[in-house]
Amino acid sequence: MSDTLLAVDELKVEFHTRDGSARAVDGVSFTVERGETLAILGESGSGKSVTAQAIMGILDTPPAEITGGSVKLRGRELIGLEESEYRKVRGKQIAMIFQDALSALNPVISVGEQISEMFRIHEGLSKSDAKTATIDVLKRVKIPGADVRYGNYPHEFSGGMRQRIMIAMMIALKPAVLIADEPTTALDVTVQAQIMDLLSALKEETQMGLILITHDLGVVADVAQKVMVMYSGRTFEQGPINEIYTHTANPYTRGLLESIPKLDERIGRLPAIKGLPPSLFNRPKGCLFNPRCPQATDQCRDGEPDLVFVQPDHGSRCWFAQEVFASDIKH
Amino acid sequence: MTSSTETDPVETKRVIDAVDLVKFYPINRGILFKKQVGTVHAVDGVTLWLNEGETLAIVGESGCGKSTVGRLLLGLEPPTSGTIDILGDDITTMSQKALRHKRRDIQIILQDPYTSLNPRMTVRSIIGEPFDIHPDALHGRDEKTAVLELMDRVGLDPEFINRYPHQFSGGQRQRIGVARALALNPSVIVADEPVSALDVSVQAQVMNLLLELRDEFGLSYVFISHDLAVVRQIADRIAVMYLGKIVETGPQADIYAAPAHPYTKALMSAAPIPDPEKQKLRHRIELEGDVPSPADPPTGCRFRTRCWKAESVCAEVEPPLVEITSGHLAACHFPETT
Amino acid sequence: MSDVQLDVATSIGDDPVASRTLLSDAWYDLKRSKVFWFSAALLVFVALIVLFPGLIADKAKTSSLTGGCNLTNALLGPSSQFVLGTDQQGCDVWALSVYGARPSVAVGVIAAVGTTVIGASLGLIAGFYGGKTDSILSRIFDIFLGVPYIIGAIVLLSVITLPGIWGVTLAITLLSWPVAARMVRAKTIEARGQDYVLAARALGADNRRIMLRHILPNAIGPSIVVAVISLGLFIGAEATLSYLGLGIRPPDFSWGTMISDAQNTFFAAPWTLFVPAGLLTITVLAFVLLGEAVSDALDPKLRK
DSSP: OOSEEEEEEEEEEEEEETTEEEEEEEEEEEEEETTOEEEEEOOTTSSHHHHHHHHHTOOOTTTEEEEEEEEEETTEEOTTOOHHHHHHHBTTTEEEEOSOHHHHSOTTSOHHHHHHHHHHHHHOOOHHHHHHHHHHHHHHTTOTTHHHHTTOOGGGSOHHHHHHHHHHHHHTTOOSEEEEESTTTTSOHHHHHHHHHHHHHHHHHHTOEEEEEESOTTTTTTTOSEEEEEETTEEEEEEEHHHHHHSOOOHHHHHHHHHSOOTTOOOSSOOOOOSOOOOTTSOOSSSTTGGGOTTOOHHHHHOOOOEEEEETTEEEEOTTHHHHHHHOOOO | OOOTTTTSOTTOOEEEEEEEEEEEEEEEEOSSSOEEEEEEEEEEEEEEEEETTOEEEEEOOTTSSHHHHHHHHTTSSOOSEEEEEETTEEGGGOOHHHHHHHTTTEEEEOSOTTTSSOTTSOHHHHHHHHHHHOGGGGTTOOHHHHHHHHHHHTTOOGGGGGOOGGGSOHHHHHHHHHHHHHTTOOSEEEEESTTTTSOHHHHHHHHHHHHHHHHHHTOEEEEEESOHHHHHHHOSEEEEEETTEEEEEEEHHHHHHSOOSHHHHHHHHHSOOSOHHHHHHOOOOOOOSOOOOTTSOOSSSTTGGGOTTOOHHHHHSOOOOEEEETTEEEOOSSOOOO | OHHHHHHHHOOOTTOOOOOOOHHHHHHHHHHTOHHHHHHHHHHHHHHHHHHOHHHHSOGGGGOTTTTOOOGGGTTOOSOSSSTTOBOTTSOBHHHHHHHHHHHHHHHHHHHHHHHHHHHHHHHHHHHHHOHHHHHHHHHHHHHHHHSOHHHHHHHHHHHOOOSTTHHHHHHHHHHHHHHHHHHHHHHHHHHHTSHHHHHHHHHTOOHHHIIIIIIHHHHSHHHHHHHHHHHHHHHHHHHHHHHTTSSSOTTSOOHHHHHHHHHHHTTTOTHHHHHHHHHHHHHHHHHHHHHHHHHHHHOTTTOO
16 A cells, blocks of 8 residues: 555646636645655745645635646545535545634534544444543543543633644544644644644554644744745745755745744844745746845746756755755755 | 842933732623622732843743733733833823823834734824824924835835735734834833734844844833744843743843743743754653633742642742842742753 | 635735725725615615606695695596606695605605714713723613614604604604614724724823724724615605604605505505505615625625
8 A cells, every 4th residue: 555645736726806816826746655744834825724725625616716736635536526525535534623723613512522423423433432432532632631521612621722622623533644734823832842742643653644734944843754835826845854944955945944033042133035925916927936035036037947856855946956955054 | 029220230221110010800790790700810020120222021921911011011001009110200100191191202012913003094194193192203394204204214115105004914014013113202112922923034024123223213122922032032131921920030141041940941942943953852841731820820839830840838938039140030949050 | 714815815015006995995896796786776766856856746746735736636547647646635646756755765864874873972982981881871772772663663753743854753763773882882892902902002092082093983884884774774664654643744745654645545546555665665675785785895704
């Protein structure tokens, strides 16, 4: 059996608004293997969340439209699936957790009930079996007093606990792939660490594929194996995390890494990337990053580069990928 | 409580001097006849000061009271008890009218660029409002000129003067907020999580702007944040808060090099570093349990319920802030050494 | 989903986009709404007959006092002389309807403006100050809202007598203002907690400035929509009350009085009912549709 759980190939998503059509995701490809954690990094407008939602089949269509590409979950094509079929896949084979647990959890049903329901619907368990399975999974996510708190409502838990409950709900059916969209952004830093550790441990346990979507380069540093950096709907760099963070081949990634304040260093004024991310309706000609790139040349303004592989598994979308890679000696 | 003149050279002027600040919020039940059933101890005995030209960072997680302290310093809420001297005048005893005038000395930058600007006002109206309220701050200029000057200073294209907030990005909106805060030429700016809601690539831009402005105008900052990495770049002194109290304070270099309070240590170890190799080498302290409710803080040391060093004395006696090294204080019975 | 919307729809940087207010965005949507244009067309027609009745009808034909109505012409069907027939007094039904529009619409407009002004002011005060002020005012809102509409109107109008349209206008206004008050109060409470209000305070803004400059513009939106729809409903309410004999009294007349009079003549001369009732329905419908179209256009959920 192949180890590739999820294979996304040239995925394209467009948004149709009254200001025109915007390509929110413009040809994104990646794979997630068994037991692997992929981090999709990007700022607002990068298309990272849209990618996740497209994979899950939860985009609002209209105004969104998947205009191309394929998404294969364990070899099975998801794009074009009928909603009734997709519903069988969601939760059971592929699941997603969000930034805000409160919006994912029904406030008027107890947490135990909500999770039990998943067992009853998808696996046809009896009420008592479902309850046992629920308490089990709540224990796995380290909710203290799981059997007692089964009947509590979401608002009776702290933010970090709610996040755990949402995770419990989503891994209950042991999906092959779990997508976490900004799972820790709304949490305090001490809780962030706990949740990231939990996700990592669960992944190890079940060997599922984990996709972490975030704008925070720090939070994934010790959890992810692979990284994909997105900018304005495109993949700008992808590869093993050690490579990307310490030996980048892309000026955008480098700019980001240099502009992040470091906990262990006082630099004061940090080198900032100038300008703003482009509006999706008014994308620059040539390389999407060229108006902001300190190394932009005419070549960058004239044409958009393809993904160049400076190492077999390390790709960068830049005319000067090799040069950037060579010059970025580990600091 | 420590003496507030302990460690400062005599000549340094204090722009803020707050002593024993307390802010309790009542918890009420009932619709027609409200009855108080509890109190939220948002700020529970905080003493801090800010020297001229200095940046004091107040660091802590949600619920620690740092934002409340910010609002107290600005006079936006009256403290339950305590005094606050801004440039020598106690704002807690001022009349509304005098307080309004005092606003010119201390201003605020807020966290959320999407809610801190009135969606129905143009940039010109937003940045011009301080002058509507205090016309003498114009010093003879006309309002439009003053607004354009400010826009230029914070890096906003003057063409956008008649636009509405929803037409700007988060970073640009934050700049509008900064321009608004500068309009009255304050001596102190309280920045409450000014970059937390911004994109990564924009955070550095706004931080750099704040640093530039500090140098150019000789501003003093109270910088409130949960992000230790950001704070490190701008702060001269740091105060760490937990459940309404300052648990550690001192010069920036000392705190980062050798945090003495277990909570500070835990905070630092949890803050992520975007370097996979370094991350692997770090030893992360995992705190057990949840933050206790500020309506029902633990007896003695408030951190004891999550502290790995807690002993019986921690539940019985609340540790006072004591000096570890010169200027570096921590409230712990068993402070860390190194 | 809202994050995604924001990602896509932000117009920033050097985009050649003109200054777009929330209102101009709303207008853009309105222009595209068929419902809007339909209701606008109806309202233009109504406005015409209210403002310039003389252009399309002869006032003389409305009153026996002026000699325009002749009993010998009573209950005649539509003809070239009387386009939509006559009523039992021999007055031209078309002329009556055209001139009867004015009081009906006037009641609607004045009551709508009145309820919004009173309601918004009190709602703003209640929401802004909170505490005891709010408790007392909210109870007053509740009390007024608890009064059953028609019974309340009947009691009021049997006690108060004011000339012309003023009696019924007052009654409708007094019974309807709490709706606007509650809406504005709710939005005021929401706006009060916003960061930009805090920022204004930090600048030294006093209560008056905060209420008028920051809160009111952000709190009044939904009540404008309600006012437009209510306008239509108030016209209907006037008709009801006049029908019951409580509203407009002779020699004044309105659509309501015409409908009331038609009770006796309906079988013999159906046009005496259909014409005023039809115009009434069209007018009410026009305002309700307009209100819906405006509401959709102003809907903040669809705005960024």
